[in-house]
Amino acid sequence: MNSSVRRVAVLGGVRIPFARQNGPYANASNQDMLTATLDALVEKFSLERETLGEVVAGAVLKHSRDFNLTREAVLGTRLDPATPAYDVQQACGTGLEAAILIANKIALHQIDAGIAAGVDTTSDAPIAINEDLRRLLLDLNRSRSNAERLRVITKVRPQQIVPELPRNAEPRTGLSMGEHAAIMARDWGLTREEQDELALSSHRKLAAAYDAGFLDDLVIPFLGLERDQNLRPDTTMEKLAQLKPVFGGEDGTMTAGNSTPLSDGASAVLLASEDWATKRGPPVQAYLTDAQTAAVDHVHRREGLLMAPTYAVPKLLERNQLSLQDFDFYEIHEAFASQVLCTLKAWEDPVYCRERLELEEPLGPIDRDKLNVHGGSLAAGHPFGATGGRIIAGLAKALADDTHGSRRGLISICAAGGLGVTAILEKP
């Protein structure tokens, strides 16, 4: 057994344009989008008939019949059917976690190359039958006599026929993610203006990235859509200021403009050992050098639901002997503008850093010009499972393209359930 740990190369990624809920992908299932995206990656890296070490992907909103979603998608691509696959799900951290899992197996010599992917549809969402009706149907299935069956059937009530749609709510608090984020925004004293400014900047940067051709080989058209449907290149502070608050009550600061919309889409990233990359030819764009997850108790300790990345990043920095300022790119997932701003304020706050993060000194501010330089989820949209792959592929390309001596990028993704997933990408 080889006891050395080897470096993990990011060779590149692709995604389909992200669509808004019930938009052009309304008829597309998770499997359709994942298959098309994996196949686009196969084409980009000439992986036809190739047997890869593993394909790992996941979706947050998934029907139980899609238990083997990733494997079924692989069988629909031009990859060799002997390529193993499995599903993961870690809420909005799914895509990045998939990459970490692939990377760890490559680092430990268990596989040489693999694909990390993610997908989500909010249009073709799974619908569950009413929980009471489900229990009655199971009782019916267990019934042995007709009399018993009849007894079960008479318990069915008309209101039980109404199905259950998936809800964007935390099971233990009953609050939606937006309502949780609104509490964070209030606790940290965020203004409407600073949230709208971040949203505006996200749209401008993504539009500029499209105009500069940065996304030409990252985004593959799908079902007639060529750019992210949510992108508003011509939005302004005035237009954003007109939107009514949707979370945090009438005097709340969070709107549809500074929150991500429900979206549909998929992304995929190719990771490999250096040996595999050298033999096969594609240049190494970046190395995935380290990763860290964390979780907070948003139920009893009243920590903000989306604050877990603030806990993960200090651990990552300490292990790698880095300061927060040692990065040239910061990719902080814009679930809500308020999430990004709370995270940055927390890292600057001496009390928070001392009492919550147990740090002697605050991590300090970052150079905002290095934040989400090619736009973020506010502009692109956020199909939950697909965001990690979007960010990894964009950051790896930004590092590979950069000629100004950039060396390192930080990824920080918050997720439902008080989870956070973070990672470091470094230039070769």
Place this chain on the structure above:
Amino acid sequence: MSVRELSASPNMAAMFARAGAALIPGASRLPFVSGGAREIPDLTLALDDVAIDPDRLARYDRVCGFSLSDSVPATYPHILAFPLHLALMTNGSFPLPPIGLVHIANRITHHRRLRIGERLALRVWATGIEPHPRGRQFSIRTEARVADELVWEEASTNLRRGQGGGGGDAGPRGQHHRETGSLEPVATWALPGDLGRRYGSVSGDLNPIHLHPLGARPFGFRSAIAHGMWTKARCLAALAPGLPERFTLEVEFRKPILLPSTVEFLEAPRDGGIRFAVREAARGTPHLDGDWA
């Protein structure tokens, strides 16, 4: 050869009405009802600028088992050309009325991948009537072009049972079936009773024989029968991942699938291509034999 340029896809309801009229005894003497002439007319129908509707394609993909993508399945242009097929066969100068024809074979040549957003120019004509051991056969030929590039071709062969057949002792079809005895079953498909209605509503092929047992009984079937082109498309969906862009897909339709049914899909490599078949699961009744090359 005379070419008739159409400005829009023909009205399917009107054509099915005309096709139905040909079943009425004596109606074929009317000038607008097919069945009057003896020879296939020297006529090509052409329709340009045919778009691929993403919603219709999505419904087609679902009912046939394809993954939804930007690529158009090789069997899809058939349903775009089908109104022209019907227009040709319901033309007053066409010798054989379309209802009651049996689709016995179909060959598609796929020159390259077609994508949503491309616009097709379709040309449809029929070849001459030939004798068949069980009647008379002819083929409808279709070509699809994008700009001037030939991207897709089809030969769809139909049989008119009885009526002056039997003369050809070595008919091109019906005598020597492909050897499919050695194929291994790889999948079982449960085909629902409403499959013909579902495929019919997507494809526009609303021939009553596919829709309901009441529509099928006058033609001697106890229940509705599956569309042959659905079965062919379902086979392609089963084979599709990993196929190169250029191929021919040739099938021979054997006994109709009486719906609902449970069938087996069989396949094996053969001469650098793939031989495949569909059989009834319990009794092994042959439904379709085919080759991908």
